[in-house]
Amino acid sequence: MPNNSVVALKQVGTSDIWNIYYSELPRFIEDDGYFNPIIDSTTPKINDTIPMQTPSLSISYKSPVELSSGNISIFEVNGKESYFRQSFNGQTTEFLTSDDDKKITINVFESDSYGSVKLDIKSSKSFLNLQSEQEKKKIRDNLAIELSESASVSPDRIKVTERYQNDQGQVVLLFSISATDDPFKSSANTIMKDLNTLIKFKSY
Known part of the structure; x- marks a missing residue:
């Protein structure tokens, strides 16, 4: 023991x-x-x-x-x-x-207002097989838009960075959430909690 x-x-x-x-x-x-x-x-x-x-x-x-x-x-x-x-x-x-x-x-990743999304094996394979950085950027941008829509925030609040890692065949993408001083808008921490709950029930 x-x-x-x-x-x-x-x-x-x-x-x-x-x-x-x-x-x-x-x-x-x-x-x-x-x-x-x-x-x-x-x-x-x-x-x-x-x-x-x-x-x-x-x-x-x-x-x-x-x-x-x-x-x-x-x-x-x-x-x-x-x-x-x-x-x-x-x-x-x-x-x-x-x-x-x-x-x-x-x-470790910078973590002020950052999170990560792990793609499923099929999506990861497609991402890693892309030769063009422009094509990879397009996938990252589309993911940022999808995350913004899922969290019901403006698209300028969530950005997917260029950094990613290959975790045994699955790609982990890092995204950032910008802070806000507007009391009527969700804080970065609230957005992270919402996305954490949503991602648990959805495969990327």
Whole structure:
């Protein structure tokens, strides 16, 4: 268990009665709160509030590590709400750099008023097969219009950036939402919440 204990269950004969045994193990290796004894530290630290403009995160290890092909996912937490921000393969050098195999730096999307949309496999394949940047721009522009219409906001509030990533065959497009001082218009945070709900029930 994460608290360094062992729980065992043992059936009594062939009956429906089970005994539960619990024991705490001696701590030979001190854990720094990461539930992983080889993690030395992180930047930002555990429970730190991360500024929206933070360009990167880092993990320092006590021993050399090797990046695997597993996915790394980043979520933005706002109170009780969480929003998917970014996901990429552990061997994606565009977002990961390694320093002496003991420090991993994760580059994150700018996040002031940004979100992302993951295309389905068929749409992703079509997008990646396009040779013309103009054709890719047209798809991004059409997506921005569709997102604006879905959120019932003017098209100048939502823009899809040129940056995208390939997450195991699925394209993730980054879009921005501009802020407003008009009290009669939806805030960027409200638009993000609305789109987050709508995208859950629609495939792109």
